[in-house]
Amino acid sequence: MSKYTNFPEPGDDHNPFQDPAVTQHSSNTEYATLDLYNPFDNKNGPPPPAYAATAPSAPQPVVPATTPPSRTTPTEPRNYGTSFTPQTAVNATTAELLRKQEELEKKARELERRERELDSHALGPGATRQNNWPPLPSFCPVGPCFYQDINMEISQSFQRTVSIMYYYWMFTACTLVFNLMSCLSLFCVDTSGGVGLGLAILWVLLFTPCSFVCWYRPVYKAFRSDSSFNFFAFFFIFFVQVIFYVIMTIGIPGWGFSGWIVSLAALKTSVPVGVIMMLNSILFTAQAAMGVVLLKRVHSLYRQTGASFVKAQAEFATGVMSNQAVRQAAASATASAAQGAFTGAAR
Template structure:
């Protein structure tokens, strides 16, 4: 008689459990997941606190790190498609800074190994470290950075104009004329001939650095930046110098 009272459509499986629930996890796994999330939240909170403290102290300025004067963030300010180019240009500027320092040290060694013109080389090379590093950042790196950030053609043309001067300066430094503050080819060959190995090696490194500057500056001047600036000028005419493209 009990068989006739049973629901023939009833499932033999219990419906107490939700079939869409995640399978039960071991308690150890749940604890590790909670701890991982807590550590991630603490890390993010620490980063936010550091950024907030930095903004309270310096505003949004974050560059240079030892005395922030401007805000510089390729990741935050440059469109994603242009970030590799601007990153390479920033790296090129860092190579320039390193080359200027190596050139100065090489001229310092020349000063102690060669009495003719060594003082002029040392003085000029020290001046280059401060003058060229600052002006190159302000006159060709920052304009191309602003050009891609703000999409204003004026910045592109500033970059091309002063980038041309940088190209000429790099060629000048490659030659290495004595008493000009350059440890380029002529100075390096002199150091090798006179067996002043330390000065010769540093001069070689400096010369390679200037060659890198010249090659990359020339390559980039004929690359995507010029094409973009030409397109803006063709589309917007003279107002592209002063308005957004």
């Protein structure tokens, strides 16, 4: 049996550690064992390959654990602290942009005012711009009577109000023309209304130019030059005009206004004519209501401009004394009075 195996017989005195395979392995220093390798002997050199493969990895640095934020209850207010959040930065930037925008708008208004002053000085004391209103064709024998440029002469903060007043004047003129057509239609079915037709023609010819000159031009010049006198002239004349608009809305028979009384009476004569006159009554009602609203709006702006009755008196006195015709009339009256007094004293 011993010839087939390498194991010794039980009776042989055999040392298992003297086996050639074990002895060969023990003499090879390439493989580290606990008996042959001490990691504390060579501190600077690397460990053998076998030991390096099984060497434990370097310990990871200990990171101190942060205390988790305490959760707040739904009713407990959160303490956000005074940290500078992105929303705070956005709010600060928006406020800064709004402030700069206000400064730029003030500078733009100031530059616009100075530009108007320079233009007025460049024209000279006695020179005026070429009139452009009403816009008449070149072949018309009558030329424009006024110069009007809202974008140029009126401050930007008042341009909208002046434009609305101009469109309101155009609306009143168109309403008067429609009133003339209503009275003409009533005259066609009832020839006894000739007086109303004649007065309707008179109102168109009278109110259209007079309203432009008497209350629109004053409010235009008031916002153009911050004139207290023109403000007061506008308030007085426009208030009287609004009273006339209320009378137009009522429609007193024989006054030439297609108001509610005349319109309802015309329905008995002719339904189509009555309907036309009722449409005119609606326009008169809207005209009166808009007049009251615009009067209050201009008055609110007047209080913001710093105008007063004392300034209006001073402007009136200055304007009267600066008028060449008034000065000549006053000088002639003074000379005549002085001559009469001297002649009386000589006698």
